[in-house]
Amino acid sequence: MPIIVDIDVMLARRKMSVGALADRVGITPANLAVLKNGRAKAVRFTTLEALCEVLQCQPGDLLRWEPGDGDAAA
Template identity: 80%
Template structure:
């Protein structure tokens, strides 16, 4: 099972850069890149809330679950 992060999709829809979004939610661009590229092991609910507020979306718009192909 895999959690897929679609922050980049929402960023493209909202036409916002990594640095601008990082400033809005109060994290470093490097940490946002870790989240955006799916390399994060966890995300704080406060960060998820800030992302949803900044991108005007729901958590399900930026996170989704997919079954691994070998399951």
């Protein structure tokens, strides 16, 4: 998947656990794990906003695009 999720990086920078982040954002640790491991198919803007608020960051600090094999521009 060419979208890379860097929640782990921000958690380390903020010295915060996954459980604490999930609690403060209002989602389950399991749902946060799905997102941070890149297995989510979508993310709600309200969830992204809450993540940014709690982690004091921008959306681009959490999500980035990297071209992968077969990802040629049309």
